[in-house]
Amino acid sequence: MTDEQKKLWNDACQHLKQTLSKDVFEKWIAVIQCRKIDHDQVILVVGNDFYQSWLEEHYLPLIKNALALVSGQTYDIQLVVDYSLASEQEEQPDTAENVKEKVRSILPQKRGTKETKTNLNSNYTFDSFVVGPSNQFAHAAAMASAQSPSRAYNPLFIYGGVGLGKTHLMQAIGNFILSKKGKGKVCYTTSEAFLNEYIEALQTNSLAKFRKKYRTVDALLIDDIHFLAGKERLQEEFFHTFNAIFENHKQIVMTSDRPAGELEGLAPRLVSRFEWGLVVEMESPDVETRVAILRKKSEQLKLSIEQNLLFYIAERISSNIRRLEGALIRVASYISLTGQSMDMGKLEYLLRDTLDQEKKHAISVENIQKTVAEHFDLRVGDLLGRKRTQNIAWPRQVAMYLSRDMTNLSFPSIGDSFGRNHATVVHACKTVEKEQTTDLKLRQTLSLLRQRAGHQSAQTVS
Ligand SMILES: Nc1ncnc2c1ncn2[C@@H]1O[C@H](COP(=O)(O)OP(=O)(O)OP(=O)(O)O)[C@@H](O)[C@H]1O
Numbered sequence: 001m002t003d004e005q006k007k008l009w010n011d012a013c014q015h016l017k018q019t020l021s022k023d024v025f026e027k028w029i030a031v032i033q034c035r036k037i038d039h040d041q042v043i044l045v046v047g048n049d050f051y052q053s054w055l056e057e058h059y060l061p062l063i064k065n066a067l068a069l070v071s072g073q074t075y076d077i078q079l080v081v082d083y084s085l086a087s088e089q090e091e092q093p094d095t096a097e098n099v100k101e102k103v104r105s106i107l108p109q110k111r112g113t114k115e116t117k118t119n120l121n122s123n124y125t126f127d128s129f130v131v132g133p134s135n136q137f138a139h140a141a142a143m144a145s146a147q148s149p150s151r152a153y154n155p156l157f158i159y160g161g162v163g164l165g166k167t168h169l170m171q172a173i174g175n176f177i178l179s180k181k182g183k184g185k186v187c188y189t190t191s192e193a194f195l196n197e198y199i200e201a202l203q204t205n206s207l208a209k210f211r212k213k214y215r216t217v218d219a220l221l222i223d224d225i226h227f228l229a230g231k232e233r234l235q236e237e238f239f240h241t242f243n244a245i246f247e248n249h250k251q252i253v254m255t256s257d258r259p260a261g262e263l264e265g266l267a268p269r270l271v272s273r274f275e276w277g278l279v280v281e282m283e284s285p286d287v288e289t290r291v292a293i294l295r296k297k298s299e300q301l302k303l304s305i306e307q308n309l310l311f312y313i314a315e316r317i318s319s320n321i322r323r324l325e326g327a328l329i330r331v332a333s334y335i336s337l338t339g340q341s342m343d344m345g346k347l348e349y350l351l352r353d354t355l356d357q358e359k360k361h362a363i364s365v366e367n368i369q370k371t372v373a374e375h376f377d378l379r380v381g382d383l384l385g386r387k388r389t390q391n392i393a394w395p396r397q398v399a400m401y402l403s404r405d406m407t408n409l410s411f412p413s414i415g416d417s418f419g420r421n422h423a424t425v426v427h428a429c430k431t432v433e434k435e436q437t438t439d440l441k442l443r444q445t446l447s448l449l450r451q452r453a454g455h456q457s458a459q460t461v462s
Contacts, residue, residue, distance in 0.1 A: 001037060009034035009042075011070040016172070017064060022407040026145035028059055042067060042075045053326075055079055057353070071163055089153065095120070102184035114331045119188045123300075130296055132289025135165060138280040142169045145178040149184070149219050149251035155242075155364035157225075159256040160282030163322030166255040169282070170221050173253055174347055184250075185239075186190065191227035195234050207273035207440055225274070226256045230265035252277075262426075264433065269351035283410050284316035286375025293321060294328055303332045316351075317358050327351050363453055365403045365417040371453040375445075384419055399434035402449060 001009075019026050025266070036043040044063075046052050055063075056079055097109065126146070128388050138160075144152035156173075158166050174186040189197075193285045194214075201210035214220065245252055259281075260266060260274035266383050285293065291314040298305055313331075317324045334350055335342055348355070366380075373380045376395040383396045396418065403414045404425065411422040411429075418425070436442045 001034070005037040006034075008037060008067070012028070012066040015066040015069055017182060019062070019066075028055060029063075033082075035080075037075070040073070040076055040365055042077050043211055044077060044079050045082045045085060046079060047081070047083065049081055052079050052081050055080045059104060062361040094275065105390070108454050120171050120174045122175065122185070124173045125175050126169045127423075128296065128300070129172055129284075130167065130292045132285050132292065134283040134289060135169070135284040138169060139236065141278050141280045143176075145251060145253060146173040149177060150249045154246065155252035155258065155274065155277040157254050157256065157274050157277065157279045158282060159259055160283065161257065161320070163320035164282045164284060165321055166282055167223055170223060170253050170255055173251075174221050177251075185216070186219045186221065187217040188216065188221040188223070190223040191225050191234075191238075193221065194238070195231070196450065197225070198234065205360055211241070211244075215239045215248075217245065217250060219253070220245055223252045223255050224257070224262075225366070226258060226263055228266060228270070229263045232267070235270055237266050239267070239270060239273075244269075246273075262433075264437075281410055283413075284318060287314055287318070288319065290321075290324060293324060297325055297328050297374075298332075301328070301332045303328075303335065305331060305342060309342060309344065312344065312347060313350055313351070316355055319358060323354060327354050330354075363406045365414060366411065368406060368449075368453045369399050369401045369417075371449055373404065375449060375452070397428035397432055398446070400428035402446065402453065404429050406450060406453060 010150065014027060018154060020029065020298055023098075027053075031046060033045045034053070035045045044055075046055065060077060060079070060365070064075065064077055067077070118131050124138075126143065128137065129135075141153055141156055142158070144153075145156045160166055166416050171188060174188050177184060177186050197210060201207045228238060254274065256263070259279060260271045263271070285308060286366060291310055294310045294314055297312070313324065314329050317327055330350055331342055331347065334340075340346075359367055369380050372395050375390075376398075378392060378395060382392050383399055384391070387393075400414060400418060400420075403409065403417065404411070407414075409417075411425045415422045415425045432442075432446075
């Protein structure tokens with residue numbers, strides 16, 4: 001940055017220093033590093049996700065305003081995380097240090113790139129994982145794989161929607177294996193990190209080292225395998241890695257956002273290998289499990305929060321456990337930073353944005369059926385009926401596809417909502433998925449239907 005740009009940021013900070021209390025300034029503003037200023041954009045860097053989200057939600061308008069005041073123009077501000085700053089920031093005076101510590105200890109760490117011996121997050125254990133109907137099958141399979149690596153289920157393929165605990169469960173297997181005597185070599189990575197390492201190995205002529213690293217493990221835990229889709233060369237490399245580990249009778253565990261067979265652009269030989277062992281799905285947890293998760297996380301945070309408030313959060317946030325956890329962290333931070341107790345009114349206010357997002361996500365199959373039926377000028381009963389004429393069969397397939405796409409529901413539960421079996425839904429999803437790759441008009445129709453179904457659900461909930 002030029003001296004002039006540095007001065008601009010310093011001036012903005014001076015302005016903020018005058019408007020904010022000393023404590024708040026030291027805690028939230030002084031820790032920010034300004035990395036870049038160009039025409040209309042400013043890039044600010046902080047040391048962890050918690051700072052990023054807290055600043056975005058509470059101080060971004062103030063920062064924007066300060067920059068505008070000292071420069072006479074408006075900037076678009078981007079807040080990015082650089083984990084290497086974290087240690088510097090820890091040295092800052094901080095009256096809420098204990099909160100930060102607690103929060104950091106339960107926040108998921110940046111995956112796949114963290115330089116620790118095992119690359120595993122030690123908080124992701126079976127002990128800290130709450131079991132309920134939505135994940136008990138996946139949990140049992142993971143336990144069995146951890147207790148008898150390569151003998152129980154190999155490979156173990158875990159799939160499900162965003163933030164439902166796939167990484168947690170997969171890493172619990174790794175942590176369990178490492179906790180045993182005569183522990184083996186466990187390697188956890190994300191598919192993206194695997195790709196980056198592969199490219200680096202190609203560039204630096206160190207493929208042999210790369211291959212040795214991955215092919216000689218006792219357990220390979222590879223996250224977000226859907227990332228391989230459409231990347232042929234990477235698939236080729238992973239195919240050989242997979243074979244080497246499998247032939248050595250070592251354990252492979254993979255996670256994905258959907259079943260292997262549904263990943264467009266994944267080579268059939270990989271699809272079939274991914275299905276050799278056991279495939280398990282993780283679904284959205286029911287409200288009881290969500291309450292149990294909140295209780296467990298509050299214990300970890302040593303946070304005393306009334307049961308009715310935990311219920312309130314659990315009832316309203318159902319789409320994603322990461323979001324549930326985020327809400328609890330917000331409550332914990334509020335209590336610790338303000339020293340005030342929590343009541344229902346404050347809770348509603350504090351979580352208003354998250355709750356709004358949830359409403360938008362509360363999309364039901366019924367709403368999708370209604371939207372699709374209206375669009376095709378049919379009755380919902382037609383979609384649920386037995387008729388197979390094209391004018392009904394096609395809208396039915398579209399509705400099934402959207403149900404899969406817009407909710408976290410499994411194939412069997414979507415099938416139930418249409419009075420059909422799981423295979424019919426899989427077939428419908430594949431058909432629509434394939435059609436839309438070549439049919440622009442269909443893509444537009446789907447996008448319109450998504451908007452309408454989302455809108456309708458938001459109205460139903462509020
Ligand atoms: N059953 C559970 N018990 C306790 N914590 C859970 C459970 N399921 C998920 N979590 C927590 O929710 C957060 C999100 O979980 P995780 O990162 O494993 O989800 P994911 O399915 O891998 O998400 P993504 O699809 O984004 O990769 C983590 O902090 C994890 O500890």
